Amino acid sequence: MIPRVLAARSSRCFREPVGRMARRLYGTKPDLSVGSSPDTDLTRLGQHIRDIIVATGPISVSKYMQLALTSPIGGYYTRGQVFGSSGDFITSPEISQMYGELLAIWFVLHWEQTGRPSRTSFVELGPGRGTLMSDMLRASRKFPEFFATIQTVHMVERSPELRKVQHDVLGCEWEKTERVEDAPVDTPKRSVGRGLRVEWHDSVEQVQMDSAPFVVAHEFFDALPVHKFERGAKDAWHEILIDVAEPKAPTVLTPKYMGSLQPAPTTAQFKYVRTRSNSASAAMLMRDPRVVAQFEQGDKVEVAPEGARIMAWLAELISEHGGLGLVIDYGQDWTQGDTFRGIRKHKFADPLSCPGSMDLTADVDFSYLRFVARDLAQCHGPIEQGTFLHALGIQARLQQLLNSTKDRKVQQNLVDCYKRLTDPQSMGRVYKVMAVLPKSSTCMPVPFAPPTKDELNKIKVEKIVK
Helix, strand or coil: CCCCCCCCCCCCCCCCCHHHHHHHHHCCCECCCCCCCCCCCCCHHHHHHHHHHHHHCCEEHHHHHHHHHHCCCCCHHHCCCCECCCCCECCHHHHCHHHHHHHHHHHHHHHHHCCCCCCEEEEEECCCCCHHHHHHHHHHCCCHHHHCCEEEEEEECCCHHHHHHHHHHCCECHHHCEECCCCCCCCEEEEEECCEEEEEECCHHHCCCCCEEEEEEECCHHHCCCEEEEECHHHCEEEEEEEEECCCCCCCCCHHHHHHCCCCCCCCEEEEEECCCCCHHHHHHCCCHHHHCCCCCCCEEEECHHHHHHHHHHHHHHHHHCCEEEEEEEEECCECCCCCEEEECCEEECCCCCCCCCEEECCEEHHHHHHHHCCCEEEEEEEEHHHHHHHCCHHHHHHHHHHCCCCHHHHHHHHHHHHHHHCCCCHHHHEEEEEEEECCCCCCCCCCCCCCHHHHHCCCECCCCC
């Protein structure tokens, strides 16, 4: 089984400067020809990342993603307003209310099939602005018996800014809100919104469950940090790292000066490099012979250990408490090697430029998530989003909305949103849906077909064209 946690790089005693040791170990051979322009000014976060690399050597793609997205020093998701037409990207729930409504119907349907548990809770991982949960709760109220079972709405969200947005979207009242102690800004911890208790958590481990959890992870796993590897000669696996890229090699600071690190006089951007030898993390991660046998020299692989850890938690939570889960994201049902990218103003951007100014993502490997959860829960799918939404009746709901207005512009917008969500040339194919049920469940979730033996046990791999 692929380990969930990567081994940390070991270091020697201070017989030579740390940065220099790292460069001797990792080398500076570029992995790709695409880098960042050294003439572009660094963001404040970019300067911070550069200082880390100068002091300690190249960092993993995973560490770079973590810093660029969640660092309190200008991390992307600390900005708050990153979703919607005025942000950098639009998610499915922001396109149409139909999306959240149909997801609520899926949970109500399977609540019926699983015996109508008397106590349930919604859990959303990475809830964005809170639009999806708001639409799901509004639709759930149409089923009073189901809605009466909802005990708590759990929102797993680190960003203080996004928590405030979610707080307002869910109709929470500040006078009934408990705030996070010692937070620099008003950060909700728990509140009451439209009669329901709402709790926020920094991590999945903080979620305490005393009811059947109904979990939705929409565009959550794609933002989790990935490690990149490349298979070299003689079965060696090299990790692809990120280094500074500038006309002159960066000054390596000795331990004597690390306590008073000063900003570098030059503005550096970043580039890919690869380890010269078989790195410890690569060797540990790729030691599964079934995985290694699938790849040839020159093939690249992206792996998300954090995604594996959270998927294992999700599967165990659902099986232990008799819940249900939906994982919805863009990706494939096999391993890929070169999908790490940036998104800014609804366009792809160089992920190594201006960290903190754009979203960083990588396609989700659903086969990896299913493999991790195989002994803990049942995973069905993935299937294409268009197939999923059509099976749940999106066309009927669209017709209802069209009949509710005579405004031609509104009607055209409804049709455009429907097409965007379901069209194979838009979101209908690239977005996938996977259902997670308890290990002991005898229910076949709608609209999933029974998985084949190969789908349950075989790790699929996309051969990378060199």
